[in-house]
Amino acid sequence: MIFVIVMIAPAILAMLALFTQVGVFAIQLRYQPRGKFVDVPGARLHVVDIGPSSPGEMPIVMIAGANSTLETIRRPLGDLLAKNHRVILIDRPGQGWSTRERLEDSTPAIQARMIDQALGKLGIARAIFIGHSWGGAVLPALALENPQRVAGLVMISPVLYGWRGEIGTLTDVATAPVIGSLMAHTVILPTGWFYLEGGMQFVFYPQTPPANFTTDTQAPMILRPDTFLNNAWDLKTLKAAMVKQSPSYPKITAPIVIVAGDSDLVVSTEVHARAFAKAMPRTKLIVLPGVGHMPHVVNPKLVIDEIEAMISRSRAATAAAAN
Numbered sequence: 001m002i003f004v005i006v007m008i009a010p011a012i013l014a015m016l017a018l019f020t021q022v023g024v025f026a027i028q029l030r031y032q033p034r035g036k037f038v039d040v041p042g043a044r045l046h047v048v049d050i051g052p053s054s055p056g057e058m059p060i061v062m063i064a065g066a067n068s069t070l071e072t073i074r075r076p077l078g079d080l081l082a083k084n085h086r087v088i089l090i091d092r093p094g095q096g097w098s099t100r101e102r103l104e105d106s107t108p109a110i111q112a113r114m115i116d117q118a119l120g121k122l123g124i125a126r127a128i129f130i131g132h133s134w135g136g137a138v139l140p141a142l143a144l145e146n147p148q149r150v151a152g153l154v155m156i157s158p159v160l161y162g163w164r165g166e167i168g169t170l171t172d173v174a175t176a177p178v179i180g181s182l183m184a185h186t187v188i189l190p191t192g193w194f195y196l197e198g199g200m201q202f203v204f205y206p207q208t209p210p211a212n213f214t215t216d217t218q219a220p221m222i223l224r225p226d227t228f229l230n231n232a233w234d235l236k237t238l239k240a241a242m243v244k245q246s247p248s249y250p251k252i253t254a255p256i257v258i259v260a261g262d263s264d265l266v267v268s269t270e271v272h273a274r275a276f277a278k279a280m281p282r283t284k285l286i287v288l289p290g291v292g293h294m295p296h297v298v299n300p301k302l303v304i305d306e307i308e309a310m311i312s313r314s315r316a317a318t319a320a321a322a323n
Helices: 002-030 071-081 108-121 134-145 169-174 179-184 188-192 196-204 219-223 225-251 270-279 300-322
Strands: 036-040 043-050 060-063 087-090 127-132 150-156 256-261 284-288
Touching: 002 188, 002 219, 036 108, 043 071, 043 108, 060 071, 060 108, 060 134, 071 087, 071 127, 071 300, 087 108, 108 134, 108 225, 127 134, 127 300, 134 150, 134 225, 150 300, 169 179, 169 225, 179 225, 188 219, 188 225, 196 219, 219 225, 225 270, 256 270, 256 300, 270 284, 284 300
Parallel strands: 060 087, 060 127, 127 150, 150 256, 256 284
Antiparallel strands: 036 043, 043 087
């Protein structure tokens, strides 16, 4: 029996690899890039620029979390904001349609530097930054990397500190030499289709995702081998990166708002949002009762009101400084 398995295993893996390549082709044919590309050292970033652009107006930069594309923060929040503001959505390095040269460029600090360089090329001198989940971890890094570019931070269900426990066995296997790449190029896409909807349900719990949210946000893109491996490294190295980053938070001078749900099963509001607000008393913390990991989808109006208020305060501060 073992002999038979050894003999047929290569053929099975070859078939799975072929299926994966066909699946990648089909996914990328269906979900075309919707923006432009900006090259920076170590990465090529996919940027979607929407909404009216007026001289002197404060743009809004939006960054999504792990296992996602920029569409997960665009719908509905980015699209609603773009009715009145210039909104720049960025796929993080190695996610969505963005690429990166090295798997190891997986920390918020490194990715914040890449995003900052891209914004410089786009001529964005100063902006309000919105980040969800893993993307929320990038925002403090941006404020520490280039405080002049950051007029304010709105973090939604953010990861901000180290935590007890580990990410999980799948991430450990995915980041292991040889076996991780083999798994990514054979079994992840064929099996992942069956878990996308369930994963989305878990992320939204206790709410339910809007109809067609999985396809509307291009979720199948995360099943592509390179994206899967990039995401695994992002998750694997995040805890240590947060332990290193968090002591520098008191250096941040930009105004900060955090919106989180008290029923979040993905990122603990107690460990991250509440702990940050305690360490940074100037932070405005809004914890929504009975809400999970996606408050910007559940209550976009509340998040937009906070962003609008931050923009107004920024305008007032700029006017006062000019006088």
